[in-house]
Amino acid sequence: MSEYNPAAIEPKWQKYWIENKIFKTDDTDRSRPKYYVLDMFPYPSSSGLHVGHPEGYTATDIIARYKRKKGFNVLHPMGWDAFGLPAEQYAIKTGTHPKITTKENIKRFREQLQSLGFSYDWDREVDTTDPAYYKWTQWIFLQLYKQGLAYQSSVAVNWCPELGTVLANEEVIDGKSEVGGFPVIRKPMRQWMLRITAYAERLLDDLEEVDWPDSIKEMQRNWIGRSVGADIDFRVSGHDGTGNQGLARKKPDHEDVIRVFTTRPDTLFGATYMVLSPEHPLVDVITTPEQVDVVKAYRAGAANKSELDRTDLNKDKTGVFTGGYAVNPCTGKDIPVWVADYVLMTYGTGAIMSVPGHDERDWEFAVKYGLPVVEVVKGGDVSKAAYTDTDDGIVVNSANDEVSINDLPVAEAKVKITNWLEKKGLGEKTVNYKLRDWLFSRQRYWGEPFPVIFVNGEPKPMRDEDLPVTLPEVERYKPSGTGESPLATIEEWVNTTDPETGAPARRETNTMPQWAGSCWYYLRYIDPDYTEGPVSPEKERYWMPVDLYVGGAEHAVLHLLYARFWHKVLYDVGVVSTKEPFQRLVNQGMILGELEFTAWKDADGNYVPANALEPGVEYQPEKLSEEQIGKKGTDFVITGTGIVIDARSFKMSKSRGNVINPDIVVEKYGADSLRLYEMFMGPLEQVKPWSMKGVEGVYRFLKRVWRTFVDEETGKLRSEIADAEPDRDQLKIMHETIKKVTDDIEGHRFNTAISQLMIFNNEAMKWAVKPRGLMKTYIRLLDPFAPHIAEELWEMLGETEVLAYTEWPAYEEKYLQSDSMVIAVQVNGKLRASIEIPSDKVMDKEFVLAQARGNGQVRKYLDGVTVVKEIFVPGRIVNIVVRG
């Protein structure tokens, strides 16, 4: 071999690593520190790996290879999140069992990942669809059940007739299904729910303990949505209010009392009407006979609204008067009770007190329906808009015989009025969360069956020894049409007996959502063959928590919140020893398609500048090539015309045709080039556009590295590589490179680490004598990034031990020094000269300043002026401040 030929060396080393189990984790060694570096495992889709996958996977692989060299016992596994809708939809279309499709897809994914040279311990592969795996998913569900955290509920869920299934909120986008874009309506069904709300406070508090990006923590906080306020009871007018004393506190749906939640108890005196959600049980009690028809019609309308309609109607609030009144506990006045669907039954108590003076929604509604607006916080003009400032506002018009909160700032007023309410038994301080319980069942075939049977219609959890409950073989995968899963149609599976008593029983036909398997897979990697539980306690204690978790930001909220929830439950039942599963989290940025240039044409075929497009008008896009465009100011234009065009990158998608297949890249440039390019593109966390030219750039770099070591004429190691003593300059750049690459890997700045590897090679290419020791050090630095070429060159250097476990080089400070340093000289902050100072003098302020003043360029600026001040930054810069 003479030229750099990745197609030859990459398969060779991949085979070697796998056959010799080079990256198998030693699970008997407890003497070394551990490092658990985890990727978000992929859903093995039929379309194969996407260039987005290897981005995070390369980053973690670099870390894993680096940590091994640093002496850590590294756990770096991979597996498959293989339940999911696409396999089931394919089965419906073709009749192919999802198991078969899944198996094929996994095989393809595994081959693709192995062709990229990732250093996974393949003996720890997990597959969420494997009964040996989902046995423990079911077991964990039973723990939740036993903790009272799983319950059934009939809830109005997102029913999608086209998909024949119920969707979670997160699968509905703008009132349409995320998959396929079909309409979604609301339909009540029996569902399993998980009481994640019981863990809301801990999920919020423990974010303090993890090393995650602030933005992700903030997103989780917003999702949990903690708000502090008060529950307040309003007596229904015309009722005697017996329920208003003490008893009502425990019975919020007492028929005499409307309980509301508010974050603004300070505005209670300004509550001029109330609103119940259409689903609120008290609507029937309160509605007067005259209003029954109109209320009934309104509720029916609200119930039939799809999510899309609800979104559309956001701008225009609607509601009807019930005819009933309630009593404002502060003013003692009767206020009307309305029904409106801008109040949600699923948040707070499903009822609100309306303070139109100080809440925008209430203001809008009050103006529309002619309800009174009262000012109780001074600072705005409530006849024009609601005044919602809580920092500067001062409470007014808020006193009765017993209490006054007038003249207090909002925060103090809240405390005082809440205390008064508590004393009177009319209300209390409360905390509410936006977070809802987790809808945990799907009407699908391809998911984990619930380990639950129904005996005489009552749910009964199965015993541990009866797990797993496996999926039956079926003939057809079509939804039953009733909304139940296809499992409901398989009589011989559904009808069973209670293994404990032999009594006839029916199986649960719902299956678990895809999130289930991914909630705990990181534990199974630790001990994939353990049969006594999800993971053995000893190994769990050694390996947990995950030290570094890398994946896409699209999982910032849901997957990470669900997994944290399960982990805390497992912590409570003693299965795991850490409160949080993922100590450090990094989100890789999305990789976009190549930059595209688009010009726009109107109906007549004339170009319209991109900055003059009018909304609502249809334009024809025209894709332009790079030769057709120029730059004018900050805009891109069609060459010679001044017509502004759009220049941007788009998310890769099949429909746009800008998807890059990693196989093609590997075939043409090799896995090392793909890995290197994905890291060289820019910071890991950032969104970045793909560029094939960029791939060629790193490919050329690897070719140059090859030629630094290999004589292409002979195919042998270059004769310049010799057992010679390195000179001072060589040592300097070597140690600079060690320092930079080490620091940058630790800081996940892979792009600048690679840039330093390039700088070293550019230098080393010029050396007439290349000291063998330095060249070997360089290979060890290159190895985490481009392991195949590194391994090959390592072998050519005569080494027999595999590179993976060689020691990471250390730099020495003394080699970083040079004889002299260049110091910048500024006058009044402007650079005027650069002077060279011997290294042993750079700390000598007087010497350096004297040199600076004496410099010919500098002197010009010192003539005839007064030196006011001299700034001296050792080794960096001097700044002479002058006046005159």
Add this chain to the structure above:
RNA sequence: GCCGACGUGGUGGAAUGGUAGACACGACAGACUUAAAAUCUGUUGGGCCUUAUAGCCCGUGCCGGUUCGAGUCCGGCCGUCGGUACCA
């Protein structure tokens, strides 16, 4: 609307408050070649001036501030992207 991230050459991007543009792509010029590819060498933010590869001015979305010194810190705008949305 709210929350978050980000605005630096033709492009991707570098830059502990201390010489803006490292490294790479592209482009241009040259070498090698019958030619092309590959490879190598040089130039490459804009402008002024010059024999000069000496020097000068401008320049990190816009406006202002702090500082001897700001891409970096602070305040206010504008724009792009992501998340979220009647959450009381």
